[in-house]
Amino acid sequence: MRAIRFHALGGPDVLRVEDAPEPTPKPGQVLLAVRAVGLNYADTMFTKGQYFIRPTFPAIPGMEAAGEVLAVGEGVTDVRVGDRVMALGDGAYAEQMVAPAYSVYPIPKGLSFEQAAALPVQGLTAHHVLTLSGRLAPGEKVLVHAAAGGVGTLAVQIARRLGASFVAGTVGSPAKADLVRSLGADLVVNYREDDFATQIRSAVKEGVDVVLEMLGGTDVYKRSLACLAPMGRMVVFGAATADVRGTVEPVGLMHKNLTITGYYMTPLIKRRELCAPPLAELAAAAAEGALRVIVGKTYPLADAAEAHRDLAGRASTGKLVLVVG
Template identity: 35%
Template sequence: MIAVQISNSGGADMLELVDLPTPKPASGEILVEVSLAGVNYRDTHLSEVEALSGGLRPIVPGMEVVGRTPDGTRVAAVVPRGGYAQYAAVPEALAVPVPDGVDDLSALALLVQGTTAWLLLHESARMRAGDSVLVQAAAGGVGTLAVQLAQEAGAGRVIGLAGTPEKRALVLDLGADAAVDSTAPDWPERVRRANGGQGLDIVLDMTGGPETARSRSLLAPLGRLVFFGMAGRVQPDPVPPSELLASSTTVGGLMLEHAMTRPGLLERAMGELFSRVTDGRLHVVSGGVRGLSEVQRVHEELAGRRTVGKLALDPRR
């Protein structure tokens, strides 16, 4: 089968098309003929993570696929590795049947980014009706879904951060009450003005670094900041517990892998998300479907923040 492989630490130029044996499913796994493989931001620095964890071995990236099992069932599945390929061996417990009313790209978007957005709001941030919500990278895969889910859940105000006029227009089209330029030096002041001069109840942070302190400064008492990424690849300054106590605020984080260990949680999130897409309440923004041969360019565009919505690779081309 044709697959994408990383053999050396580095950037997008380390992604190579190779011919590999079709994987043989182990106990508890099923073979899926991949229709689309999802692309996520964390894929763009997988080689660095592997190298730091004790040496890089040849790996096939990709953590999500949609396709058909040998009996013809269409499933979306999370995989530890191996998604960028024509076939993938996936854990049967993490394979979700896809309803007929949900297309392949939407199924991929909901599997990781949709469930992340849902869990951020409903589990990590404990969102309540009337809460004000700031979504960083609001034109991205998680962001576009979080904006819609927050509005549907009764947010008092949803504000999105995005770096270009086109992205901000998209965020407003998705239902945000305001879209703020994330590249503006005074973006925190603009966010506060967009929230009527008040602090925010929820901030979804995927940047890290010095921007996190600015995000925390926007929290109202009892406000919650939740990390769902570290796109800046710089750790924020530690937060002394005394500061959290003085401001009555909470800082947390979410890794989807941990949610998968909670029986029934992923299935409940997927069920609600599928229902919303089927009846038109939730819209998945396509960032484009490209062939495996274009994987280097796709990673460069994603790492350079030049994409919107959900990106996918078609292993048949």
């Protein structure tokens, strides 16, 4: 089968289109014919050796895909050969991949493979950071950083679906601002032109109840915390600026009873009771047109290196997807 592999750590230039052995499903696994692959910023970190999981060479990047079931391993009863599914697993940049059965989910009628490949990581992350970690209640207010990205575009919409009374987002360009407004944001701040903390406190004097933070760095943490209302929560779920050493002063949280919590999806994937219901809800809403899944750009599998350059360059909006076949 064709696959994107790399044999040494590095940027997009280490990615190669190669022939690789076809995988075989073990007990509890599902084999997919991959039709579309969702790209994640974590993929670029993985090829550089900067992700939580280190590659074993030759390595195939990618953690989410959509396609059709080719075969199932012993003990798998929830899916059948021919089913259209989306999956979380390793080695997604290939014509075939295996995934644990617990992280394989049905694609509803009306949802394309490209849309389905854009949902598992970003959809679950957006839903979880708002609900599990952010504990968003109807009527509360939310600030979404990087609101034009894969997680951000969904988080803005999900916050509205959950009853948020005010949704703000930060972006890096006027075009991205227009997109986020079209998704239902009340306030969009171009962080290249304005200080988001000043703009938030001007619009909502008491502050927001939840901040979704995935930029990283001491300065961003400080200004994000300044946006919070009493009893507010900041959810940290990434460091897109690569500044992973940002610090906060814990005693400073006491005055307004603030909370900082972290979110990391990987250990939750095995908790199907936490993942299957929200993903089914989001997929159904997307299939019905009630939720917009923003696929910013698609690429042939062979152009994975170009896709990584675009992802790292932060000029993209929504989700980038590789199309296989």
